[in-house]
Amino acid sequence: MHTVIIGAGGVGGYFGGKISNSGQKVTFLVRGKHLEAIRTKGLQVHSIDGDFVTHPFLTTDTITDVDKADLILICTKSWQVKEATAQLQPILKENTIVIPLQNGADNAEKVLSVLDKNHVVGGLCKIYSKIEAPGVISHFGHTPEIIFGELDKHKTDRLLRVKQIFDKAGFSNRISDDIHVDIWSKFMFITTVSGLGALTRATIGEMYASIELRAILRATATEIYEVASAKGVAMSPTSVDGIMTFISKQPFDATASTQRDIMEGRPSELDNFNGFIVEEGKKLDIQTPTNLFIYSCLQPMESRARYKS
Numbered sequence: 001m002h003t004v005i006i007g008a009g010g011v012g013g014y015f016g017g018k019i020s021n022s023g024q025k026v027t028f029l030v031r032g033k034h035l036e037a038i039r040t041k042g043l044q045v046h047s048i049d050g051d052f053v054t055h056p057f058l059t060t061d062t063i064t065d066v067d068k069a070d071l072i073l074i075c076t077k078s079w080q081v082k083e084a085t086a087q088l089q090p091i092l093k094e095n096t097i098v099i100p101l102q103n104g105a106d107n108a109e110k111v112l113s114v115l116d117k118n119h120v121v122g123g124l125c126k127i128y129s130k131i132e133a134p135g136v137i138s139h140f141g142h143t144p145e146i147i148f149g150e151l152d153k154h155k156t157d158r159l160l161r162v163k164q165i166f167d168k169a170g171f172s173n174r175i176s177d178d179i180h181v182d183i184w185s186k187f188m189f190i191t192t193v194s195g196l197g198a199l200t201r202a203t204i205g206e207m208y209a210s211i212e213l214r215a216i217l218r219a220t221a222t223e224i225y226e227v228a229s230a231k232g233v234a235m236s237p238t239s240v241d242g243i244m245t246f247i248s249k250q251p252f253d254a255t256a257s258t259q260r261d262i263m264e265g266r267p268s269e270l271d272n273f274n275g276f277i278v279e280e281g282k283k284l285d286i287q288t289p290t291n292l293f294i295y296s297c298l299q300p301m302e303s304r305a306r307y308k309s
């Protein structure tokens with residue numbers, strides 16, 4: 001089985017690195033200094049679960065160099081999904097499986113706008129990780145996990161083939177009973193802590209410890225729940241309580257990747273998070289004042305970062 005990783009940041013670098021380190025055939029499609037570092041020194045993963053160095057089958061920035069894939073993991077940022085998907089045609093076989101793993105609620109839909117539905121499986125991941133230096137990935141919190149499932153909720157043989165790859169790689173993974181619920185639950189968490197974290201420059205623990213900020217976190221999550229429910233996602237009535245409990249159990253000093261991107265002046269997934277909820281709320285005639293406030297406050301910084309890039 002040949003796995004192709006599109007993007008080798010904190011997500012693609014860690015999970016792709018684990019698959020490669022287990023002896024499986026892995027190709028990384030990556031650019032710039034990261035590409036050269038992996039080619040010359042291998043991919044180094046510094047992890048709280050144990051460090052390792054792996055030398056992938058191929059690391060390249062040219063899609064035409066890549067062998068046909070059995071599994072493709074799209075690990076770019078949310079706003080890059082369509083562009084990344086559009087380049088995949090040369091490496092697709094009839095039964096190639098494509099799974100987007102980045103944060104966001106509509107990534108599978110973005111992939112479906114480019115590829116036939118027979119290729120697409122929904123997915124998400126849970127991990128605290130980042131690029132520490134070119135060719136070096138740092139995993140610093142949370143037990144890494146990939147959750148995946150068919151968009152029509154069916155249990156299929158191809159899901160078992162994917163699970164075999166992940167099981168051999170040695171990281172936690174599970175087949176979802178309803179991938180839409182799992183995606184929106186993760187989205188509720190990451191959007192709730194990312195925007196407010198960027199606005200306050202506070203860690204997750206600091207925000208939760210503040211009675212006032214905790215109330216804003218809950219209001220953000222409640223609006224996301226209302227939008228998801230209106231879109232037909234079968235969210236549990238206790239979803240918001242569950243997310244608040246989950247937030248309370250995060251490492252006190254933890255921050256989200258989008259928060260770090262905004263704070264460090266890089267383009268972020270703001271439009272795909274709070275901005276997405278604002279736009280979906282307008283379509284569905286649902287008021288989202290908390291998300292609108294957070295998005296409006298951060299949008300000038302986002303525009304500045306994108307102009308510079």
